[in-house]
Amino acid sequence: MQIRTGGPGDLSATLALLDGAVAWLTARGRTGQWGTEPWSSRPAAVDRTRRYTEEYLLRVAEVGGEVAGVCVLAEEPPQFTPPAGEPELYIRLLVTDRARSGSGIGAALVDDAVAEARRRGVGLLRVDCYAGGNGRLVRQYEALGFTRAEPFTVPRAGGDPWPGQVLQRRV
Template sequence: MNSEAITIRRGGPADLPAVLAILDSAVVWLNGRGITAQWGTDPFTTRPATVELVERVVTEGSPWIAEVDGVPAGTLTLTPHPGTYVPPAAEPERYVRFLATDGRFHGLGVGAALLAHAAEETRHEGVSLLRVDCFAGSEGRLVAYYERQGFTRTDPFTVGEWPGQVLEMRV
């Protein structure tokens, strides 16, 4: 399959089960590669507070679902602000939350397609700043991924012992 097989549609609250299934699959995929510190080892759906957070972000933000042959393969939600652990920008922004690819579709460019769509949506809304944060552990592989997608590192942060990195893109 190639990126032409990926379609992106606006999601909504009815997509919450699909979003959670994608996040659960991403945890399994990460754990299968020995990456347990990013999103832990327990599925999102077994953590009530996390399910509530995902539901709130999806409901308040603009969720997007990437599909491959009609099957939900990835997701992200755009919000006008980051989570509570990152200070908001000093200008209007769009913030990528809960970007994930279902493990079955990893390597097809689903995440890249969603990020390109997020940049286009941000530009379309008349906002010039797109930001995201990510896990900075595991030799910084996820930070490097976002840099390959056109983001630039800004502020590192730590939540407990979880190392994070904020990145931004001008669109």
């Protein structure tokens, strides 16, 4: 596996990973996180992903020359999460190829994010994730060395609020 810096040219591969993740979650009846519609069919989601590839640090994991995962890093959290009160590096997106699940791609991208935080002299790495579904995703991040910080919710028009969890890792 190789990890490289990406950019706008990686938009279609990033959207394909997100579409794959939505399909994988939907096939398992886990629709609370991202719904059932492909990421690439939702204009607001495509626009957000485009901004990620243009405005933030996009790190791309490749296996055999194919994109197997991406991690988007920013120096500020999304507006729906509380600020850290200190300099931080924030994982805005982490998604891997579901066909390669369990192969360590996500862990390698998190390790890469830790190295980037150290390179910048930042002592805190944070991420947020879906806290529903019995907390599976929260536990995955805990297995990667993160600890729970603040829970939060994001209001959704016509539906229940989206439950989230901010996690942090000292580096």
